[in-house]
Amino acid sequence: MRNNFKSAGIRHLSFNNLPIRYKLIIHFLLISILPSIGLGFLIHWTVDRVLDRQVTNNTLQLIGKVNESLETYVENLQNMTFLVAFNPDVQRFLESDRELGSLQESAQEEDHYDIRKFLQGFTTLHSEVAGIMIVNSDGKYISNEMYARTESDLTRESWYQEAVRNKGIFKIVGHPNERNVTNHVNYKNSEVVSAVRAILDPDTQQVKGVVLIDLKLRVIAETAQDVRLGKTGYLTVIDSNGELIYAPSDPYIEHIPLEWLNKDSSGTHSHQADGRKLQFIYRVSPFTNWTTVGVFATEDSILEIREIRFYVVSFVFVVCLLGMTASFYLAHSISRPIGQLMSFMQKAQSGDLTIRYWGDRSDEIGLLGRRFNEMLLQINRLISLTERQEQQKREAELSSLQAHIKPHFLYNTLDTIHWVARRKGAVDIAEMAESLSKLFRIGLSKGNVIIPLSDEIEHIRSYLQIQHVRYQNKLDYVLMVDPAVQELSVLKLILQPIVENAIYHGIKERRGPGLIEVEAKEQGSNLVMTIRDNGKGMTEEQLSKLHRALEQVVSSEAEPGAGRSPREDWANQTAGAVRRGQETKGYGILNVQARLRLTFGDKYGLSLASTLGEGTVVTVTHPLIRDEYNLNGVDR
């Protein structure tokens, strides 16, 4: 049983062994903090995902818009090249080579002046144009803003060749690196993007010349820079060769390899670069062949996410703080009175029964405290009752002892009488005195309460012997003691008062000789002693009166009585019983009954049966006591 219980306890974890305070704290913390942390994580995760998706979508849309406006600019450039080619002065300039000499030099100059004025119109309307240059197949050129650095032939330049290769199709050649053309206004190569278009003779498909337009990069930069991606994201534009058209001043990555981006016309791509994870969102413009790329550092979450995370963490912190405070307070308020109660109980356990729980709480703890107080009261009451009973017993013993102190002197005297009688030859007297002295000696029995049954029987025998001498033939007696019970111990002087009763109220009142049988034997788990006489017996009234008296002794112990002081109650009843006993003839019997009951409990005691004219039987039920010292020890 016990082992089972223990292993079950281990199975329930040592949680059960924790003080209630910690249990409560853990409980409160679990229900306050765990859900809020969980909620925080959930919010963070969701927001992260949703925002990430939205940012990607938004970025793609923004990139689309940027591409659109870039396309508009480039389209404008293309239109300019056409407008330039349509101009008759320009046409003349382009063909001047073939009709050399047909025009006057002054007329030619006038044409050039007109062309410059015409070109000025474009830069008037389009401030994003850094310069326009028209080169004919001879390598002669006209421009307001640009001129060749050296005299070398411009038709050998790579951009010119590129234009020729494209056969009249507009082409963006990117940054003008290593070309022999410079801009008077000092636009650096990195500040412009060049576009070229060859002007063809529609009949012969011969290249008549090339229009070169420089677009200020600032326009593209403004378009791309206007877009802010997340926290530190930016837009960059690269051309179809992977060359950078535009990038902000401090990019994450200097060069984006084309193979990362060329799978589709648009998409996303992640890549490790420079020790950090970068995310690229890109879209190719089919018209310009430029790819606009949004670049993010993946670990730098979006500003909004950081803000949301900050609020979530703050919230969890506040909940933790409040939850902790609340749980500690609650746990304290619940466990402290329990602890107090426990210490009260400990004090009570260690013997201080005057301790009381003080408190005006009306919750369970308060109720428990009041019950505890009541319990202590009850215990006190019972203890004082027990004390009183003990005292009662002592008093009874004392009175029986006192009853024996006087006989002590008698006992010595009797001994003297015995010897004097024997010397004088008075056998009767000597025998009587001896019996009497024996009677007293056993009656005293050194003050012991419990004596061997043999002694008790000897005592009775002595008593009967004396009575026999006194009543001569009128009294006969038989002692039938089972040898098996000889060694048992019994309460002292329980038989004598009964036998005395039997002689004085039974045999003496009877005519003719009477017989008293005393029998002792083991019956069940009890020692049963029976005193039988064939004397006068009792009337019904007397018998029932005696029964009541005996039961009152019993009832006074079984029911201490509610309301009245049990001690008082008991004393009254006992006194009543004793008084009535004196009036009748039951004092000795009631005394025996009281002593038996006080010593052994209600289970034991006397029972009476009597028939008028035929005799009385008194049965004493006594526990089997094999070791008198044990009982004496306990008794003491």
Add this chain to the structure above:
Amino acid sequence: MKKIWIVYLLLIGFFLLYVLDYRSQSQLNEQWKTAGLRGEIDEKYVMVTFQMGIDYWKSSLKGFEDAAQALNVSVEYRGSTQRDIHEQITVLEQIIAKRPAGIAISAIHPVDLTETINKAVDAGIPVVLFDSDAPGSKAYSFLGTNNYSSGVRAAQKMAELTNESGQVAVVTTPNQQNHQERTDGFLATIQRDYPEMKVVAVKNGKGDQIYSRQSAEEILQDYPDIAGIFATEANGGIGVAEAVRENGRDQRPKIISFDTDKGTLDLVKNGDISATMAQGTWNMGYWSLQFLFSLGHDRNTAQIAGMPPVPEQVDTGITVVTRHNVDDYYAK
């Protein structure tokens, strides 16, 4: 009970650390955003000129754009396509309606534009003037060449070239204030400092190559002994040089021109033009935007009370370009 205080302290400590970390990172962001003096890309500053296609403005516009690049703002270039006061007013009205972050104006006329400029300033738009002033307006600043002193410089150079004697002439645009000031400076200096010299003609070149050429031809015809011609602007200088070359005399008059466009520089290089006056046009554009940005961002809050937030007058300087230093003025 001590244990719980430790837990509290730890919790609060961790939270404080987190807050500090968050704040420092936010500040890092701010720093990243406002590293140096940087604006927002959607702040739009507008440069307004007249005759907006001509080469002369391109250098100022470059300065304006370079400042925009440095300050991370965007710029727009607008203006009248011709020398037309009404067109410029209309364009300026349109720009004010769009409420840009600032306007830099080159005033076509010193008085007629004042009302519109004041309207912009009253609307809370910072305005500065460059190159051509409108002195009566509420504009915060004027950045440009001190035209009178540039005329003085031209006169001194002319005297140096002609050994302080002889007849000289001026080809200018009389109805434009800056050209008038240059002419005034030139005339006054010749009259005051060089008694041997005489200004015999002041002709209108209308700021155009052809007209200036015609004017120069007339001068050459009227005064065969002319020692020098001062053209107050670049197109005029080229026209005058053409006329002188066509004239084909042995003793060519010395020509002093204005500004440093490619044509003028080429002529300086081959000796047709003896000297040209280089204005700080890039500086005009660059510092115009810097001033506008400063006005728009209240960068000068720590200034002394009563002082204007930006200098009211800035002389962007003048340099005499001759054959010796002309190479420095070509584009690299």
